[in-house]
Amino acid sequence: MNDGLKKYNRSVCIYEKEAIDTFKDLMSKHTINTVYSYQESGIGITYERDKKLKSLFNRNHIKWCEYQRDGIVRGITNRNGWDKKWFATMNEDPIHNKYSKLSGSVKNHNYLSKSLINKLEDYSTEFQSPGEIEGHKLLNSFAEIRGKNYSKYISKPAESRISCGRISPYLAWGNISVKQAYQYIKNHPNYNTNKRSFNGILTRLKWRDHFIQKFEMEWQIETRCANKGFETLRRRSDSDHIKAWMEGRTGVPMVDANMRCLIKTGWINFRMRAMLVSFASYDLWLDWKNTGNLLAKLFTDYEPGIHYSQLQMQSGVTGINTFRIYNPVKQSIEHDNNGTFIKKWVPELKNLDSSFIHEPWKMDPTTQKNNNCILGKDYPNRIVIHEEAIKFARNEIKKVLKTDNYYETSKKVFLKHGSRKRNTTRVNKKSKQLSLF
């Protein structure tokens, strides 16, 4: 960004301080008339921060201009008519920034601590390279080459790393906007020959805003279940299980491979994220409020609006979505059949052939020895047996479904947040079924 701003004699300054102290500091040195920002659909602490800032600005007669972010509308109470507005916004001309050339020298603000500078300089090369230029490069390579296999490989842990858009960190950090991505893909000459895949990613860009809109309207889902009935579930907080899950040492190869890959690279695909959450929430019966925050720290594309909604959906606590319990062995066989992805991230299992790579617990002691993989020594014994664990989880969930006001609460959630498509699953008996994936 600073490269692009050089010709206007301007630059971006970064402050590492509480926002309120930063502004007080700036106000003591400069006369500030107006503060410009976008409307952030943030979490509890950022909302509290904004309230403090608003009051500081009001007291000092500073105007705060907040602009709409992507297709997210502030102040609405339901989503009637939202889809139409979203398409209208996406098809508007993009804003082209214009700056006057600043006379005089740019003030050199240096408010970053040495430790933060070191941390930024240590940015792992395994993470996606940051910045606006990289975001545009990815849009280009997606539309030119990578995107043709988007739909085919979307759930494959290895192949999706190439065929997915991979633009999520750039959208989350504001390097590119949803409108820019939408228009680039929609108007690309390859659109007509790759309609299925390109429409797939365009739909997901809309989902992005749909989820953030939900969060904008009900940010409390950061800390409580959308259907409050699920608050009564007594989840476990077994620290050994949390540790094993977080370190990718559960003894379940597909879970461990994805967690280790996420730790190292900051990204895994949608289905694998859903599977990790499902494993934590159903198999290990852990509270999504704990595991969700731990997971958020690992994503380079953390976006609270999507994250908390998805966490709740994949943990089955919204009351309006089908319950989805992922079977990690089934996912493994379907999406990494010969175990290439598993072997890359869990090298302890590199000698196992496809009959054991998905379920190493099936090896007898001689097979373990022959494969240089002694369970409990080289690779952990599985910490949970899926079939037994989900039997317990289902029974617990069924108890909530039988409570008096479950249906009424779900209906309220649906009216506020449910999809406006006519053929959507309404809150009915069907949505109370548990689906196995």
Ligand SMILES: Cc1cc2nc3c(=O)[nH]c(=O)nc-3n(C[C@H](O)[C@H](O)[C@H](O)COP(=O)(O)OP(=O)(O)OC[C@H]3O[C@@H](n4cnc5c(N)ncnc54)[C@H](O)[C@@H]3O)c2cc1C
């Ligand atoms: C438990 C869980 C947590 C998640 N947390 C986040 C998060 O913090 N930040 C985040 O950006 N995505 C999150 N997702 C959604 C999804 O996994 C990522 O958006 C996607 O994997 C990003 O990769 P991509 O850019 O290659 O996506 P593509 O498939 O290329 O899609 C393009 C863009 O569409 C949006 N998108 C794609 N899938 C979804 C979806 N299911 N819901 C909403 N928007 C979507 C994203 O902005 C994405 O960048 C989460 C999913 C789950 C199951």
